[in-house]
Amino acid sequence: MANRFVLNETSYHGAGAISAIADEAKGRGFQKAFVCSDPDLVKFGVTKKVLDVLDNAGLHYELYSNIKPNPTIENVQTGVASFKASGADYIIAIGGGSSMDTAKAVGIIINNPEFADVKSLEGVADTKNKCVPIIAVPTTAGTAAEVTINYVITDVENNRKMVCVDPHDIPVIAVIDPDMMSTMPKGLTAATGMDALTHAIEGYITAGAWELSDMFHLKAIEIIARSLRGAVDNTPEGREGMALGQYVAGMGFSNVGLGIVHSMAHPLGALYDTPHGIANAIILPTVMEYNAEATGEKYKYIAQAMGVEGTESMSVEQYRKAAVDAVKKLSQDVGIPDNLRDIVKREDIPFLAQSAYDDACRPGNPKETSVEDITRLYESLL
Numbered sequence: 001m002a003n004r005f006v007l008n009e010t011s012y013h014g015a016g017a018i019s020a021i022a023d024e025a026k027g028r029g030f031q032k033a034f035v036c037s038d039p040d041l042v043k044f045g046v047t048k049k050v051l052d053v054l055d056n057a058g059l060h061y062e063l064y065s066n067i068k069p070n071p072t073i074e075n076v077q078t079g080v081a082s083f084k085a086s087g088a089d090y091i092i093a094i095g096g097g098s099s100m101d102t103a104k105a106v107g108i109i110i111n112n113p114e115f116a117d118v119k120s121l122e123g124v125a126d127t128k129n130k131c132v133p134i135i136a137v138p139t140t141a142g143t144a145a146e147v148t149i150n151y152v153i154t155d156v157e158n159n160r161k162m163v164c165v166d167p168h169d170i171p172v173i174a175v176i177d178p179d180m181m182s183t184m185p186k187g188l189t190a191a192t193g194m195d196a197l198t199h200a201i202e203g204y205i206t207a208g209a210w211e212l213s214d215m216f217h218l219k220a221i222e223i224i225a226r227s228l229r230g231a232v233d234n235t236p237e238g239r240e241g242m243a244l245g246q247y248v249a250g251m252g253f254s255n256v257g258l259g260i261v262h263s264m265a266h267p268l269g270a271l272y273d274t275p276h277g278i279a280n281a282i283i284l285p286t287v288m289e290y291n292a293e294a295t296g297e298k299y300k301y302i303a304q305a306m307g308v309e310g311t312e313s314m315s316v317e318q319y320r321k322a323a324v325d326a327v328k329k330l331s332q333d334v335g336i337p338d339n340l341r342d343i344v345k346r347e348d349i350p351f352l353a354q355s356a357y358d359d360a361c362r363p364g365n366p367k368e369t370s371v372e373d374i375t376r377l378y379e380s381l382l
Contacts, residue, residue: 003210005255006149006167008174013244017177018050021092021135022057024173028133033061034088036079036103038069038095046139046183047094054092062086067095070154070161070269070276071102073118079106080116083132090133093171094180096192097143097276100136101151104169107131112168118153122162123360129168136171139180141231141242142192142277144199144250146174154270159351161266163360170254176247178239186232189242190334191277193228196246197327198261198280200224201288201302203253205295206364216252220245221305225330232334257364260356261287264374267355274343281336282343285328286381292320294367299323306330340381349378 012020025033033054037047042065054061064082067075083091083106093103105118111129115121136146145151149167154160184192203209204217223245230238264287265279292299299320303311306326311319332338344352353375356362362369 003212005212006170007251008147008170009172011147011174011176011247013176013247015177015179015240017175018053018137018180021050021053021137021175022059024135025059025090026057030090030133031060032086032088033059033090033092034083034086035061035063036067036091036093036095036099036106037063037065038067038099039065041095041099041139044183046180049180050092050094050137061092062088067098067102069098070273071098072154072156074156075102076105076109076118076153077116080109083110090135092135092137094137094139096138096140097145097152100138100143100145100171101153103134103136104131104145104151105153105164107134108166108169119155119162121153121164121166124165127166127168131169134171135173135175137175137177137180140184140188140192141181141239141246142195144196144246144254146171146176147247147250148254150254152266159271160355161270163266165360174247176243178236178243181239181243182234187335189232190228190336191275191281193224193231193242193246193277193334194281194284194331194336195277196242196249197221197224197228197330198284199246199253199258200249201284201327202258202261203249203256204302205291205298205366206253206257206259207366208256208364210256213252213256216248218301218305220249220252221302223248225306225326228330229333258361259287259291259365260362260369260374262361263356263359264352264377266359266361267352268343270355271348271352272343278336279343281331282338282340282381285324285331286377288324288327290373290377291365291367340378344378344382346382349375352378
């Protein structure tokens with residue numbers, strides 16, 4: 001069986017990279033941008049950094065900001081209507097996963113109108129056409145939505161997140177500018193950073209992993225492990241490292257899948273509006289312990305990438321524990337809680353467990369699991 005790898009056509013990296021947006025838009029003959037960005041980024045002037053680039057280049061645009069932290073079907077459908085009315089021919093997505101996921105869904109539906117109900121996009125949708133061209137500008141170092149073929153939309157009516165996987169949605173251009181991330185508060189930096197680490201670790205041990213994806217994931221773990229603490233302290237080196245590390249993780253996991261950390265985190269976002277990175281960070285060490293027996297020697301290399309010394313002389317049990325402990329320590333250092341007690345209601349666990357089992361990420365887990373196993377994992381975190 002052939003292994004497929006899908007990446008952006010072009011990506012720009014480094015401080016000041018957003019200046020390239022104007023040249024790309026002009027060079028591709030784009031006429032008007034539909035700018036997707038969430039209300040807080042607009043309010044605090046982050047979106048304006050890109051709008052200034054467009055204004056200075058004489059490029060036309062329309063701003064759409066009806067976007068929630070966990071974007072909903074309604075956000076997407078309103079976005080589709082606004083795009084049609086705008087006369088735009090491309091999208092600029094500015095923000096974290098919320099803005100980019102909304103942009104991807106809007107872009108797909110515009111060019112594949114038979115999926116206008118949004119719900120039919122869940123899973124691997126059989127779309128025929130590439131989405132409206134997207135230039136993606138992340139303002140968080142976590143989701144890597146600018147380089148993935150995935151997006152997540154919340155079905156509010158049924159309290160669930162729909163994971164959508166479609167190579168037609170990948171942005172044509174990714175602009176990873178750490179200056180766009182410099183105003184992120186510590187808590188958001190920590191949460192999104194742990195989301196990126198979860199992507200790298202789950203992508204490395206997922207059932208679909210292979211040599212090419214392993215290369216990206218191990219490097220991403222290394223970069224994130226040495227950069228996240230600095231990013232939380234807002235050092236330039238930390239911000240630059242996280243901007244790159246999360247992107248490298250996205251290059252990998254987008255092509256091989258994830259596992260039950262993500263499938264367990266998704267229902268928490270749908271039911272309680274829990275920030276995705278926080279949910280992943282809390283769940284990750286527990287699921288790593290659960291999956292350890294199905295990972296061969298991979299935890300040795302995770303431990304090494306996390307900066308643990310002496311792994312070559314460790315037993316299997318020792319290096320597996322060292323890998324988990326290194327993740328726990330990083331999470332603790334950046335202020336992430338170590339349990340779900342303040343989030344999950346015990347009576348909701350049956351619903352959460354079934355939702356996690358049904359989630360599109362679950363089949364990628366390296367160890368066969370069940371609703372009963374997932375139930376016990378949730379319970380162990382209370």
